[in-house]
Amino acid sequence: MTTLIACSHGTRFEEGREAVRALVDEVRTLLPDVRVEQAFVDVEEPEVGDVVARVAADGPAVVVPLLLSTGFHTEVDIARAVAPFPHVVKAPALGPHDLLALVLEARLDEADAPEAGRRDGDHVVLAAAGSTNPASVADVEGVAARLRRVLPVPVTIGYAAGADPRIPDAVEAARAAGAARVIAASYVLAPGFFANLVRQAGADVVTAPLGADRRVAAIVAERYRDALALLPAA
Template sequence: MSRLVTVAHGTRTTAANAVAREVTEAAAAALGVPGTAAYVELHPPLLTDVMAANHDEAVVVPMLLSTGYHVRHDVPEAVALSSAPVALTPALGPHPLLAAAQVERLREAGAEPGQPVTMVAAGSRDVLTGSDLCVARGLLAAAWGGDVRLAVLTGPGRRPADVVRSGDAVSPYLLAGGFFADKAERDCRAAGAALVAGVLGPHPRVVDLVVERVRAALAPAGAPAPARL
């Protein structure tokens, strides 16, 4: 491997796009290779452009928290534009490292052990997204050691107004700030949430997961999975 390329969704919010760059820089440094943060849409460099100009062996890591249209269609189609071999990893989520990061964000926000939690995700019409979110909710419940309910902001599923109860702590299942993070905060506060934790952001556990995805992609066929960092 000579290059790490990550791909985030992309947003018009500058600070949100910076999260992908920070995670990529940290993961690339840990791996000892150059790193490039790309985006599906809305912000340059687009993955299609990065892959069309790519002449090096690379690993592409989708910095998306669940399976959906981008993971199943847009990203593989972009990867196919590369003139050099490229390994494509699964999306970041669901994964215990993300749940661990969520727990730390909850604690940073002042959540108390045992406090009921609502996990809020962006949501999608893709049926695989719904399955992944149910797994992510279960991972967070296990890591938190308490009740966790799930709400989504778009697509099929219950909205925060229907799920959040007075006194809840809210865990946004979002990589970065922006439209969905702002909406989650507004909707959950309006529903009576006691606190809303920060998004995952460039959390060290997120960096660890990107590194883990790369090492798993490079492991010889049949080799045991790498130990978690």
């Protein structure tokens, strides 16, 4: 059986670590016959290169980024880790995906504010971590387009880093355009550094991160299954 290496960014925040561990446990529940290993590109250990080298000694593997968009970590860190091993392949980032829009919609419904993202005068800012990689911007725009299809209010984008507009600027632009209530939809996987930046951006309402949602785990499982076709024939 091909091993699934679930590779996340890593965080110093214990709440974020717990959320990622819970997500990986959800993946194990969905794929009970698959060996699932955790790895990280930064901050935490084991580092993805070390995990890939260890797992590759046992057989084929798929690295699934627990990352929402294409970027440096997917195209450099993870790509570099799998490059020496023909029987280890990299799956795409989790987004864009229809299920992510549904999870974002659910977090709006759970927000500590009535009818967040549903009322006249609401404006939703999709608040993403950001990257200088143009593919990352395209990925986030793809999720925003999906969110617009399920919400009756304007949806724009703000980035914590790497791309413009920054989240505080997107919030202010929404107010300047006449929004009565600005909601920052946290397009981050777990509590941590970027989630804190979203909370500090000045929105009237801030949703929780995506977290260990079964639908996110389903995307991980889908990315794994699709990537099996990339492995060389036995």
